[in-house]
Amino acid sequence: MMLLSSYITSVLIITVFATISSGNIEHTVLRGVPSSLQSKYAQLKSFACLDGSSTIPFEYVNDDYCDCRDGSDEPGTSACPNGRFFCENKGYIGTSIPSHLVGDGICDCCDGSDEYETSVVCNNTCFELAQKSRAEHEARRILHEVGVAKKKDIMVKSIVAVSARKARLLELEQELQTIDNELKEKEALKQLAEAPESEAKEKHQKLWEEQRAIREAIAHDNQMREMFADIDTNNDSLVSIEELQKHTELDTDQENEFTVEEVRSILGADSVNLDEFNVTVFEQISNSYQKLPQPSTEAATHLEEVTEKIDEALKQEEEKKTTTTSGTEGYYEEDTNHHHDDDSDHHHHDEDADHHHDEDADHHHHEETITTVATSLDHGKHIHDDTVPQYDDETKKLMEIADHARNEYNEVERKVHDVKRQIEDLRKQADVDVGSHGEYSAFMDQCFDYDEREYTYRVCMFKDAKQISKGGGSDVTIGYWDAWTGPSDNKYLKMKYANGATCWNGPARSLTITFQCGVDHKIIDVREPTRCEYSMLFETPSACDEKIATTIIHPNHEEF
């Protein structure tokens, strides 16, 4: 005790001038002294405190007053708060207890020697204790013996498993090398096949784009002509101010009248012919322009005429173009699905499996596309249709060849993935610390349950731990595999699962498992000593100790 030691310090400066002690303590000098130290308590004139801090008259030893700073002058009394009392405990193990347990009315030594001065009657329980202790020791030894046998089995299995894993790893690594080479070959082949394919596709695309430009020009021209004819109500092939003035929708300031001046400023003259209309007027008015209400028959007739014209023009143009390029018929497909085009229109699907799938989808679209084109033309509308014509046979063939090369490549690549994954898994397994000699290898990929009143606790070793409510409700993860956390001399006595689900108003849950020797792998107890910090007691042969298994106490041995 802090205070007393201060006082003791001051005692050391004393000049002893008197030796009368008024105490009436029975002087049993060697009381509480273990045999190993008895030589230090030889009856001499003085006693040297065991820490060497001072020397005191011998009669101060065990006189029920604390003189030495280390409490060594009072081995047999409670005078020194930091002293030690040795219980001989004949028939059992001699033990040293703190001095404050001496004479406190509670029997702490099995021989009762700590209560020599009190009225408490302590039965000598050393013999029974020794018997019990021997029995317990033997039971424990046997448990460890049985456990160690199992543990060794696990360790042997672990060695086998480790070498099997190593062999398998080697095998896989070799395989990987082989298929890696294969993959390179297939890649080269793929590239070889893809080059002409993409060239052909590009060509096809270019052609399509040109065709589309022509189509657009024709459509523009047709629209212009139609509009001209429409405005030219007197069919004199001139659009006059009067004719245009009827189209009040073209008046930019809607408040006033559509004046002659305003009309003239649009026409740029008093009247314009078709060419002039095309150059100066059409662009100006095409956005606001509306047809005047007309008798429908006339319009229909006119429309038919126009449609026929468009059709003819289109045919001519197509013939002209196809003969100038590859000379094959043009088939069109929808531009939006044409993923060899500009990549920005597409989500990247570099994975070949997806690639293939898309390719198939593209082919499916062809027929549909043709129908769409036809329909558009029938109605004389949608003249800006964006559909792309089908590939020609040659391109198709090139594509087929490329597809094949891609498929072959992908297949090998999948294999590489697979082997790599296997290698990774094996290496991960090899990385799991299953004990210094693989004694915990049996836990690999194992889960254990413990049933309690309200919950089942489930630990999946080296993975996670869960609390499963019996009354329904969702499982709660109480931790993910973290580390071995046992004491430094054997870290494999505890393991921790951390960062589980966070408690309401509290920390993330965690679990510490303490292992002890047992014949089987089994959860013995689960507690929550602090909210959200779980502790589990786990029996396993893996925690059995060979030293304990082999320390046999001779049954006739009197003392430990």
Next chain:
Amino acid sequence: MIKYFYLISLFLILNIPSAVSVDRSNFKTCDQSSFCRRQRKYKPDTTPYEVDLSSMKKIANGHLQFVLLNTVKPQVKFQLDLYTLEQNSLRVKINEVNPIRKRYEVENVLITEPKLVDATIKKTDNNQIEGRWSIAAKFILNAKPFRLDLFTNDIFVISVNSKNMFNFEHYRQKPGTNGEAGENNNEDNEDGMWEETFKTHHDSKPYGPSSIGVDVNFLNFENVYGIPEHADAFSLRSTHDTDPYRLFNLDIFEYDIGNPMALYGAVPYMLAHNEQATVGFFWLNAAEGWIDVLNDKLNTKTLLSSLTSFFGTKSTNDNSEVPEVTTHWMFEAGIFDGFFFMGPTPNDVFRQYTTLTGVTPTPPLWSIAYHQCRWNYNDEDDVRGVNNGFEQHQIPVDVIWLDIEHTNGKRYFTWDTSKFPDPEKMQDDLAAYGRRMVTITDPHIKKDDGYHVYAEAKSNGYFVKTKDGSDYEGWCWPGTSMWLDYFNRDISQWYSQRFTYDNYKGSTRNLFIWNDMNEPSVFNGPEVTFPKDIVHHGGWENRDVHNLYGMLQHGASFHGLVERSHGNARPFVLTRSFFAGSQRTAAVWTGDNAAHWSHLKIAVPMLLSLSVTGISFVGADVGGFFGNPDAKLLVRWYQAAAFQPFFREHAHIDTARREPWLFGDDNTRLIRQAIEQRYSYLPFWYTLFYTQEKNGVPPMLPLWFHFPRDKNTFKTEDSFMIGNGLLVYPVTEADTNQVSIYFPGENTVWYDIRTFTQHNGSETALINVDMESIPVYQRGGAIIPQRLRKRRAAMLAIHDPITLVVALDRNNEAEGELYLDDGQTYDYRQKHQFIHRHFTFKNNELQSTSLDPTAKFETDAWIERIIIHGYPKNPTRVKIHSGDKQAVPLHSYQDTTQTLIIRRPGPSVTADWTLTIA
């Protein structure tokens, strides 16, 4: 302890946030309590109240009766009773004459009918009478206007109604009801008079307004103290800019510090202290109360003109100002029943108050040792593990506690048998180490026909009723619950009987009791407590009696434990809620504090406020209930609480474990040292508790108690005294290596108990501190008995030898006491089995004499060491005489600290002896 954890759904309903501080909107402000609103604004220029002096009647020697009138409403008559009491005390009662409903007068608080002493009455003129009832005590009753002035040693100290705030709301008919119409419809129909609503809670107020306000003014005082419980300064703050201090027992979740909000208990008692006098005012009223405190200045000339005598001989003639503390007291119901304690010394005031309300009977020795608690120790293995932890780390402990989770579904007096299959064995196992157990029994009774306590209480009609007469139901830990009506003596006795070993299965003689949630806490009630209009025995509303409820429960628990042992063993009961008189049957703790440095610091003023109002066995949860203290805070808290009366570690269920050995070896050592220090001073603490039983002076005291003329101590709340022997300055700052300590008392010398360094009184010293330091100083002049031997539990040390630590004053004198008994039974009272020694050091002689020679106690305890601090030189010879025996013990002397240590002087503690130093 608030345990909302399991009540998340309830949370949503109550809208209690999980934030770290109180949601104030759940509790009323003065403005939200209609009577407080009315009374607080009542400030007329002149009082309408007048005493009819001609009505004076002498009912008995020491009892005068007058008629008091409200001139604004002359039809309402009041009766004023003046009782001049022994010990310079005065009782003043004001009640309605023939009210339409009887007004509640508090029962169960005064221990006996106060003893009257006759007063010499003098009619000084037609408007005044003067009464003197002791040499020191005098009153002057002024008739028109009504005013009462009080003098101690002829010094004017207290004036009642000098600010005209006396305002008595008589019972009246509700305006618009049949029969007599209201007297004055406008005035009597103010908002909140006849019903009021707080949040969703409606108070039907069937009897209308009934509050009383009065101003009590302390003249020439600057400091007033008391009126717990508030987490606020010891010297009460001015409430000019805040609400008044509130007295209404409430379960405040995560209370804040530094405000006048009500807490768990209430003692409507205030003390005032200055260099000349200490006086007190106690208004015996159990209703909701609010008290404004204002630091004022008073012009003495104005005062003189209205008085025939002033300041006695020290009268001032100039036109100067004197300080004054004006206090305005407002209670919702009851009567005015004021006690004035005229001192004049602090000691006198403590005796005067405790003569009326009682003292704390000497607690069992183990209960003033160290307690280990937690919500919750989960099962029997957990309890054993904790006990083993103390053994393994050699840390003394006397009691291990079990919170609510030990019960079968919060059915008190039962056990969760899956976790506690053999509670008797568990207690026996603890007892084998000299240790005990405390379990919790809260006042809410789970509504469950299968629960025997409920079933019996229900069938007997033992529960508190609603205003409609049905059993009141509310929510608490067990869910729907009911509350016993302890106001009925039969019910209270029935509750006491629940503690017999037969009724409380699994309890043993080593099991003691903790009453929590007894404000009472009702999760779905207004302000988390009973509605005001529920009805107790005798027809009294909760409005009339609210603040008594907790005390009635812990009183019944106490008596149950007494009866359990057939009157032999001293009980121990801890309570959270309390009232004036709670000290007689329970220890009190400051409830659900938090693991903050500020909460460590506020513990001192809170415990001092309780101590000076008679609640002497008090403590705060070590470490703070809510939250996780870091190691530093926890160590400092242990160090502080080791020197406070009730010493218990306790923690909320959501906190991390914090048993003393969980913070590394260094901190374990520091905590062990603090606890060991507590145990080493237990003989001193025990002696102080015994002397407290005799004279009402609590063990923990403000510095001014022993240094009443040292003005520097009047606001001190960072340090305190234990008895008259130790000054304690707990370190309450996280990172500090120096503290500034004021040592009180001119010509006083103080000795550092660790280094023996001396410090002069009337000086402030900068003291270096490290984590080992607990700045504690022994007063020169004090002799303190200690046990420097260690034991694992206090009861195992009762026959261990004693060390006397003599700290000499400037005259080389000192004195002290030692009280010893068996530590746990009533034999000290019934069989006079104790020793009470008096030690004096004078003229180089230390003498031990008996303070009660008829007392006897068998013990082997002897004096093993005498340490004398401040002895000027190394003596040549020390002799000791005891009867016809003589001895010459050895001694040692340390020049640097002037410390003389006498080795094994040897006499029995029971013997008379004289030690002579030459």
